Amino acid sequence: MGVITHANPEPAVRERVPAELPRLLYILRALAGAGWAHYVERLRIGRDALEASVEAVQATDQDAKRLRATLEGLGPAFVKFGQLLSLRRDMLPEVYIEELQRLQDDVAVFPGEQAREIVERELGKSVHALFTSFDETPLAAASIGQVHTAQLIDGTSVVVKVQRPGIEPIIHADVRIMRFLARQLERYVPESRRFGPGDLVEEFARLINEELDYQVEARNGDLLRENLQDDKHVFVPRIFWEQTSRRVLTMERSFGKKLTHIPSSEQESRRRVAQALMASFLKQVFEDGFFHGDPHPGNVFLLEDGRLCFHDFGIMGRLSAYDQEALAQLILAVSSGEVSWMVDAYFEMGVATEGVDREAFTRDASQALDAYYEAAGKGYSFGEIVRQFALLSQRHRIKLPRQFLLVSKAFMLVESQ
Numbered sequence: 001m002g003v004i005t006h007a008n009p010e011p012a013v014r015e016r017v018p019a020e021l022p023r024l025l026y027i028l029r030a031l032a033g034a035g036w037a038h039y040v041e042r043l044r045i046g047r048d049a050l051e052a053s054v055e056a057v058q059a060t061d062q063d064a065k066r067l068r069a070t071l072e073g074l075g076p077a078f079v080k081f082g083q084l085l086s087l088r089r090d091m092l093p094e095v096y097i098e099e100l101q102r103l104q105d106d107v108a109v110f111p112g113e114q115a116r117e118i119v120e121r122e123l124g125k126s127v128h129a130l131f132t133s134f135d136e137t138p139l140a141a142a143s144i145g146q147v148h149t150a151q152l153i154d155g156t157s158v159v160v161k162v163q164r165p166g167i168e169p170i171i172h173a174d175v176r177i178m179r180f181l182a183r184q185l186e187r188y189v190p191e192s193r194r195f196g197p198g199d200l201v202e203e204f205a206r207l208i209n210e211e212l213d214y215q216v217e218a219r220n221g222d223l224l225r226e227n228l229q230d231d232k233h234v235f236v237p238r239i240f241w242e243q244t245s246r247r248v249l250t251m252e253r254s255f256g257k258k259l260t261h262i263p264s265s266e267q268e269s270r271r272r273v274a275q276a277l278m279a280s281f282l283k284q285v286f287e288d289g290f291f292h293g294d295p296h297p298g299n300v301f302l303l304e305d306g307r308l309c310f311h312d313f314g315i316m317g318r319l320s321a322y323d324q325e326a327l328a329q330l331i332l333a334v335s336s337g338e339v340s341w342m343v344d345a346y347f348e349m350g351v352a353t354e355g356v357d358r359e360a361f362t363r364d365a366s367q368a369l370d371a372y373y374e375a376a377g378k379g380y381s382f383g384e385i386v387r388q389f390a391l392l393s394q395r396h397r398i399k400l401p402r403q404f405l406l407v408s409k410a411f412m413l414v415e416s417q
Contacts (some may be wrong), residue, residue, distance in 0.1 A: 110146065130242075231308075291410060326349045330342060363395070
């Protein structure tokens with residue numbers, strides 16, 4: 001750890017900064033260049049090293065695009081952090097939410113020979129003893145790992161996700177920097193405190209540590225498969241534990257197409273698939289309390305036999321019985337049009353509501369509900385009313401729990417397909 005001091009009119013301030021000082025300054029310059037210099041300057045870290053005009057960030061399309069591009073350029077930890085922020089409609093303007101939802105990994109594949117070496121080191125056997133074939137050319141690549149196709153000894157076709165070599169220390173270093181920046185924010189940018197930057201970073205640290213452990217994703221897949229085993233319209237690939245470890249995940253390969261690739265002319269097929277997807281999602285949320293948190297078109301396929309197939313179990317949500325009941329009450333209240341019931345249900349969802357003007361919130365909620373019913377004929381959905389509530393939370397400075405934000409995002413993804 002290092003120490004830097006700043007000469008300014010205030011008493012000398014000595015802050016402990018991460019050992020990765022060059023990386024920290026690089027991140028600050030990048031954020032300043034993306035239009036966030038107003039906030040970066042207030043952090044009082046290496047201000048002389050920043051080459052950007054100090055102007056407050058604006059909620060414009062261009063500013064949002066610059067932030068997305070900056071996060072993508074800063075690497076996997078910041079891409080993942082941006083994806084977490086994309087849930088926070090209670091924190092960021094909608095233009096930022098929409099842009100952060102487009103965050104993508106832009107990484108080169110690593111050599112197949114390295115992937116083979118990682119598999120052998122992790123599983124303690126040669127690839128030939130584990131698989132009859134292992135394609136060293138990756139099927140897909142992302143920031144944390146890449147996917148290879150293979151075949152088990154018994155002939156089963158599988159996909160093998162292999163973690164990118166050296167990615168853990170890179171991410172852990174950036175998380176340390178995020179923790180430091182969160183402390184600076186809370187100290188020098190008072191208006192940030194209501195969002196709890198430190199808590200947000202700690203939540204991210206927990207989530208990214210889980211994502212770095214493929215055994216967590218494997219257990220998630222097993223649980224989802226068990227919960228949905230009686231649903232004849234849904235398929236969840238098997239996990240092969242003998243070929244799975246912290247850095248290697250092997251699961252059954254499935255063949256299908258994205259739901260967005262179903263021709264618009266096949267209206268009956270699209271309707272059937274949409275109903276099956278919504279039925280499965282409602283079961284996951286209200287019966288199991290364990291749901292797929294990112295059911296976008298790339299993670300839900302239509303198999304050749306007509307079943308839906310869920311992929312990628314890294315982002316999963318959990319709801320307690322209390323949360324399930326509160327969410328159910330909110331849906332019923334919205335359906336009935338009872339504003340006071342709706343507000344009661346919303347406040348029961350565990351949101352931080354201390355100091356909130358309940359009367360003003362109820363008045364705004366009533367207007368949002370009226371707008372929702374007016375637009376109902378235009379295809380608006382329950383996901384939309386949940387989104388409106390999140391926007392109300394931002395206006396009234398209500399902090400929402402992650403699980404509610406995750407289920408609202410998942411609702412909208414399911415309804416959009």
